[in-house]
Amino acid sequence: MERLPAPTRPDLVAADRASFIGPLDTIGVDVFNVPDLTRELRVDASGRISMPLIGEMDVRGKTANEVAAMIEAQLDRYVRNPQVTVNVRNSVSQVVTVDGSVNEPGLYPVTNQTTLVRAVASAKGLSEFGRSEDVVILRTVNNRRIAGLYNLDAIRRGTYEDPPIFANDLVIVGDSKERRMFQDFLAIAPLLSAPLIVALQ
Template sequence: MASLVGLFILSGCAGAPPITSVNGLEVVRSGDLPAPARADLVASDRPSLVGPLDKLEISVFDVPGMDTEALVDASGRISVPLIGAVDVRGLTPQEISDAISSRLSRFVRDPYVTVNVLESTSQAVTVDGEVETPGLYPVTNQMTLMRAIASAEGLTEYAKLEQVIVLRTANGQRMAGVYDLGAIRRGAYEDPAIYANDVVLVGDSPMRRRFQDILAVAPLLTAPLIILFQNN
């Protein structure tokens, strides 16, 4: 049994090419990686849009009684003192602030309004398939495919690395991208960005499942068992 498991491990390792420098990736084989510059620590801007069931904090400077917390209803609206219902669906916090300021200016001179998102349920990605904890996970402007899978506590033992699908609607068109996590880990191409409403599906490896079934039966066999594998 130990030899069988060792064969499996060696077979899996033999198929992985060595990590080498490619366009956009420099491999450092000795010494420490250089420290990132400040610009490297800031993700590219992705607007955070407000949607139904998000919770907002609204503050109006120097106007007593105007500070409030508001829950976006299913139609995408909130209720604000003095001005009533405001449609905020699909707006950024700054755009909501501007909309409230514009309507509030009829009652308050030069209102200074700030809007912060306290809780967001609309900005989420669905991670499903061969991950440890499928579900909905919050999306930030730094979310990537690898981070989305890590949020779901990683892959199961049956996950198929080369068959990870991202479903997305872009400009009204439903699209699917197919990614190879092994290639991303080797630096063959960048870890792709993940956006709100994306669906990440991790495929299943039938070969790994068959191997697990064989291991379960192996103790019952009286003769040695030799398995030859191909990458699957």
């Protein structure tokens, strides 16, 4: 019996995907050799941070490297050759919403490894009435709302690729009305005086 080959090192590392800072995220700012300016900051609800010497700065929708470059440019008047490193410590803005017929609907963190199957698994999988062939991803691209319809069973069989999930995506799992109706019939079956026959697809 042939064994599955072991993955190579590149197989174990997901492709890089830009991660953007958003409201209520927490970032760490490290200014080399200036401990008074090194601190942890929480982005406010409008996407701004406030630092000594610099004041307020809009960091919404920027990467950590872009924010570091902005801080360096502002500090250049006060610090000789400033070297700034910015790290995202905690992100609450990079999330996907998983809704519909899943066991635990909610908001889940998005990383560069998040795919549709993994997002649904984060929500503890499909509920009793969930339809694996009726899963929709809603996404906004260039201010246009677009939707994609996916079949989880086909993805699991390898028929097509497991699509990547990005921040602010909305994943909705459809509901099987036929199965739900049958369950409702079963609930009232003890009250019926004659057998009940229901045709299911």
